[in-house]
Amino acid sequence: MHETSIVNSIMRTLEMEFEQEKLNKMKAIHLKVGILSNIEPRLLHNAYSAYHITNPGYHRVALHIESTKLKIQCEVCNHITDVKNYRFICDNCERPSKNVIQGEEMLIHKVEFDD
Amino acid sequence: MSIEKSTKAARGTAQCENTNINLLKANDFVADIIKKEMAKTNTLLVNITSSAGSGKTTLMQKTAEKLKNKLNIAVMVGDLETERDAERIRETGIQALQIVTGGICHLEAQMIHQVLDQFDLPNIDLLFIENVGNLVCPASFDLGEDYRVTLMATTEGDDKPKKYPRMFLTSDMMLVSKSDLLPYLPFSVEAVTKDAREVNHELEVIQISSLTEEGIDKWCDWLVEKVKQKQQV
Numbered sequence: 001m002h003e004t005s006i007v008n009s010i011m012r013t014l015e016m017e018f019e020q021e022k023l024n025k026m027k028a029i030h031l032k033v034g035i036l037s038n039i040e041p042r043l044l045h046n047a048y049s050a051y052h053i054t055n056p057g058y059h060r061v062a063l064h065i066e067s068t069k070l071k072i073q074c075e076v077c078n079h080i081t082d083v084k085n086y087r088f089i090c091d092n093c094e095r096p097s098k099n100v101i102q103g104e105e106m107l108i109h110k111v112e113f114d115d
Numbered sequence: 116m117s118i119e120k121s122t123k124a125a126r127g128t129a130q131c132e133n134t135n136i137n138l139l140k141a142n143d144f145v146a147d148i149i150k151k152e153m154a155k156t157n158t159l160l161v162n163i164t165s166s167a168g169s170g171k172t173t174l175m176q177k178t179a180e181k182l183k184n185k186l187n188i189a190v191m192v193g194d195l196e197t198e199r200d201a202e203r204i205r206e207t208g209i210q211a212l213q214i215v216t217g218g219i220c221h222l223e224a225q226m227i228h229q230v231l232d233q234f235d236l237p238n239i240d241l242l243f244i245e246n247v248g249n250l251v252c253p254a255s256f257d258l259g260e261d262y263r264v265t266l267m268a269t270t271e272g273d274d275k276p277k278k279y280p281r282m283f284l285t286s287d288m289m290l291v292s293k294s295d296l297l298p299y300l301p302f303s304v305e306a307v308t309k310d311a312r313e314v315n316h317e318l319e320v321i322q323i324s325s326l327t328e329e330g331i332d333k334w335c336d337w338l339v340e341k342v343k344q345k346q347q348v
Binding site for chain 2: 002005006009012013016019024031033036037038052085087088089090096097098100104106107109110111112113114115
């Protein structure tokens with residue numbers, strides 16, 4: 001259910017962003033989703049396939065999903081830590097940090113169109 | 116980094132547009148509208164999240180009972196089906212509106228915005244959103260709330276914060292609910308607090324029981340304080 005809402009939201013967002021004429025030439029959508037976004041790429045691909053049943057207009061548009069790992073940057077020492085086991089603590093100075101710089105994103109980061 | 120490969124062959128030339136659009140831009144746009152509406156009337160909006168059956172509705176009843184003479188409170192409550200929760204909350208004498216999502220597992224900003232005109236906002240100090248019982252997707256949908264409060268029942272086991280990290284990372288307060296059952300359960304408040312604070316070191320924690328009223332005064336004082344702060348702005 002969650003993935004279906006997200007696919008609907010992606011398509012609604014693209015329709016807000018681009019003219020219909022351009023959308024007719026859309027070839028691929030590239031997403032970047034962080035490990036913290038609660039988006040499972042395989043399930044999103046399935047939901048996207050299901051979307052085409054009711055919205056056949058976009059059935060030629062490919063969907064690419066890139067997952068990103070979780071990183072925080074310490075506000076005190078600026079060190080960047082790869083977060084493991086959801087311990088949001090700086091590797092260098094051991095201070096806790098909520099400054100997530102990667103891994104939370106849910107982005108449409110590239111859209112391809114036919115010339 | 117794993118990249119899902121397309122099975123479609125590239126053909127002809129392509130034109131690319133590099134964007135950085137949030138997938139939930141449509142939701143966040145509406146959440147901003149809600150924030151502005153709430154700022155006009157200085158109404159504090161609190162989003163209550165948790166798993167199913169952790170005591171959200173019972174807490175709403177208890178909170179209404181304790182604070183209804185001090186504050187004007189209203190609740191909107193989301194469920195997949197039935198009016199049951201709103202009916203239970205109305206019994207305490209406050210306004211409650213049921214949002215039936217019809218199978219959707221979370222509330223979206225649009226659903227909140229659609230029902231806002233059912234409330235007399237200038238006369239409401241504190242508006243609760245009792246979210247659908249689910250620790251996964253409600254974490255991703257901003258509803259324009261001032262604070263997000265997550266209930267973590269002792270019956271759920273103390274290992275949940277690391278299993279559902281985004282919910283605890285985005286919450287301001289964790290209420291460890293059903294504390295009256297602690298003597299009968301292998302649940303450690305210390306362990307759950309430690310785990311949750313490893314995810315979010317700013318998380319406030321209160322141990323409560325809607326049955327014995329443990330921690331309820333502390334919770335109500337927190338709400339009254341936040342309402343005051345909102346009204347001073």
